[in-house]
Amino acid sequence: MSQSNPRCGExxxxxxxxxxxxxxxxAAFSKYTGPYLAGRVACRQKTVWDVLVDGGSVTAGVSGALRRLGRFPAVGDFVVLLDQPEAGTSTIVDILPQKTLFARGTPGREGADQVIAANIDTVFIVTAAGHDLNARRIERYLAIAHASGARPVIVINKSDLADDPATLAGELAAVSPGIPVIPISAVSGEGVDRLDPYLAPRTTIALIGSSGVGKSTLINRLMGRPVQDTSDTRDYDEKGRHTTTVRQLFILAGGALMIDNPGLREVGIGTASTGIAGTFPDILALAEGCRFSDCRHEEEPGCAVRAAxxxxxxPAVRLESFQRLVQELAFEQDKAEIGLVRLEKKRWKAIGKIQRDIGKTKGR
Known part of the structure; x- marks a missing residue:
């Protein structure tokens, strides 16, 4: 095995x-025999990946076959490495099946999803007391978290700056039925021990949230030492710059694994239809009493949701948020379908050009 010093970790x-x-x-790795290793992706730096393996780490590129397929490993992926010590290289040749896949919609022409992390057990949705505390944004994060298959937990950081942290927690609990809401202060350490039940050994937690909410400070607190750069937030809007620039997997002292993410300025919901269902269980339960099964809860007669x-x-704002996210999801799905049609047209156009070129060659 060609060991190397990791580029973004220890x-x-x-x-x-x-x-x-x-x-x-x-079971998935058993088909590989010979010079193959298994490992887990810790981070990506441009065109190479740091992969944790038994007893250390290696830096690896991806195979040409994976590139042609457009398959690139995400942080948290378990991968298969072709180890070539004589050449001093390791190459990722396969990505093992993913238990969960955390992605967010990105504004691409084909409406593609951006993979954030893989094989996540719990998602800490980190917000902060002050301007960042926004119930509508939390609902969007919950939609992607539920769609991933991971368990969401809402963490209100900087709770020491709030007059009444319990009231803040209650406000978010109202828009997230059944989801734990935990006020903490990553700086002072107050309330951080309430996260312990979600930090069992060999479980993986992803941190998401906008810039300036204190994700890196929380990582440093849980690691017990500074491993991530932090910066102060601006006084006038309490925003911070993106001190985290790459996604990275950390191993906590207690054995849990945590993935930090750069702050997300835009939170697209991608293809999170199942996530919307998990985010608005109260509305879906009420919808069972609607007269029409395809009720949009707008002007239809016999709508149990509008009656509520x-x-x-x-709350009316809860229904408005549900309708807004459903409409956005429909738009993004339409955009993705349009993108596929465009790709198919380009494909047939390219095939036609090749056939014409062949015809010209034969005619010479």
Whole structure:
């Protein structure tokens, strides 16, 4: 095995099991014999990836076959490495099946999703007391978290700056039924121990949230030492610059694995239809009483959801948020379908050109 110094982390004498390797991974990896290694992606730096393996780490590129398929490993992926010590290189040749896939919609022409991390057990949605505390943004994060298959937990950082942290937690709990809401202060450490139940050994947690909410400070607190740069927020809007520039997997002292992410300025919901269902269970439960199964909860007669709004048992802003996200999801799906049609047209145009060129060659 060609060991190397990691570009975005420290050497860790961990076993694959410490990294979350399971019997399912054993089964998927069993078809590989010879000079192959298994590992887990810790970070990506431009065209190379740092991969944690048994007892250390290697820096690897990806195979031409994966590039042609457009398959690139995400942080948290378990991968197969072709190790060539005589050449001093390691190459990622396969990505093992993913238990969960955390992605967000990106404004591309084909409406593609941007993969944030893979094989996540829990997502810490980090917000902060002050201007960043926005229930509508939290609903969007919840939609992507639910769609990933990971368990969401809402973390209100900088709670020491709030007059009444319990009230803030109650406000977010109202828009996130059944989701834990935990006020903490990463700077002072107050309340951080309430995160312990979600930090079991060999489990993987991803941190998401906008810039300036204190994700890097929280990582440093949980690691017990400074491993991430932090910066002060601006007084007038409480925003901070993006001190985290790459996604990176850290191994905490207790054995949990945590992935930090750059702050997300834009939160597209991608193809998170299942995420919307998990984010608005109260509205879906009410919708079962609607007269029409395809009720949009707008002007249709016999709408149980609008009846609940009129009765005051469902906040109108909650329904508005649901409708806005559903409309956005429909738009992004339409955009993706249009993108596929365009790609197919380009493909047939290219085939036609090749056939014409062949015809010209034959005619010479």
């Amino acid at each position: 050497q860790h004498p961990c076993t694959l099991k410490d990294l979350g390797w399971t019997e399912e991974h054993d 709004v009129a009765a005051g048992t469902l």
